[in-house]
Amino acid sequence: MGSYHHIASNDDGKHANNPYRVVYTPESDHGDFQLVEGSMHSEYATFVSASELLHDEQWSDHLRRADCEWLVPFLHRFVDDESVSSEEILLARDHHRARRWAERTGSMTRDDERELAATFGLPPDPETVPAIRQALRVELERTELGGSVDTVDWPSIRFYCVALFAHGDPVDAPLVWRARDAAPAVAGGIDVELLCGGGLERTLAALRADGSVATDGALESLSRAVAESVFDDWTPVDYLTYWRQYYGVGGDE
Numbered sequence: 001m002g003s004y005h006h007i008a009s010n011d012d013g014k015h016a017n018n019p020y021r022v023v024y025t026p027e028s029d030h031g032d033f034q035l036v037e038g039s040m041h042s043e044y045a046t047f048v049s050a051s052e053l054l055h056d057e058q059w060s061d062h063l064r065r066a067d068c069e070w071l072v073p074f075l076h077r078f079v080d081d082e083s084v085s086s087e088e089i090l091l092a093r094d095h096h097r098a099r100r101w102a103e104r105t106g107s108m109t110r111d112d113e114r115e116l117a118a119t120f121g122l123p124p125d126p127e128t129v130p131a132i133r134q135a136l137r138v139e140l141e142r143t144e145l146g147g148s149v150d151t152v153d154w155p156s157i158r159f160y161c162v163a164l165f166a167h168g169d170p171v172d173a174p175l176v177w178r179a180r181d182a183a184p185a186v187a188g189g190i191d192v193e194l195l196c197g198g199g200l201e202r203t204l205a206a207l208r209a210d211g212s213v214a215t216d217g218a219l220e221s222l223s224r225a226v227a228e229s230v231f232d233d234w235t236p237v238d239y240l241t242y243w244r245q246y247y248g249v250g251g252d253e
Helices: 050-055 057-065 069-079 086-104 110-120 126-144 154-167 170-182 184-189 200-210 213-227 236-247
Strands: 005-009 020-024 033-037 044-048
Touching (some): 020 057, 033 057, 050 057, 057 069, 110 236, 126 154, 126 170, 154 170, 154 236, 170 200, 170 213, 200 213
16 A cells, blocks of 8 residues: 555544544555554545545545544645655644643643653653652553542653653553553543553563453554554654653753
8 A cells, every 4th residue: 555644543532442543644545645454454545535525524524533624725736736745744643632632731831741751750760650650640540530530730740651661661551551541532642652661562471461352452553553554663762752752851852
């Protein structure tokens, strides 16, 4: 199929029990975009053109359910035969995700996040890792016991996941997945890549060894990410560099 890019999904939205996804397929002979509904054995996928996405109500509804209506201006450009680069689309995707995250986590400022990162470091001191794990468990228990999504400290939860990623022990993958899975409305802020601080293969092995029903979703999500080329040319080192820049740690700004 050539290069393709996962640009939207509602895995973290109200239709999460029946996921809707959008994949950009610029080199495909079948269409500019692949629309996917469902998961695993119930998954259905079809290729469509930009024009079909704009003018067919069924496909427009798929965009809405996948939280991908930000793509519409680009679709008009495709239809008008304007040049649209993959980089433009991926940048718009990332900006949309950032806006969604800000909408869901307005209680903590960027300075607050950076102060938290400065306290623990990235990677954290190994002696602090047990405390990070415990802090993450406490926050997750608050959510799982019925706490309001709006009152849970999601930016701190995400930082704890990033810190465990930076620590690089695959044993933490089930805990990070628990964080991603805890509240679908905000899981988009906790990327599936955060499970893989110890590398993709070691993480998959750790999840398979865990063998619990709770990790089945993690294995499915990682397998889907692999199929969608999320991990092509991906390394834990480069991904950590991104987060160090985000948190302004060690001069990486």
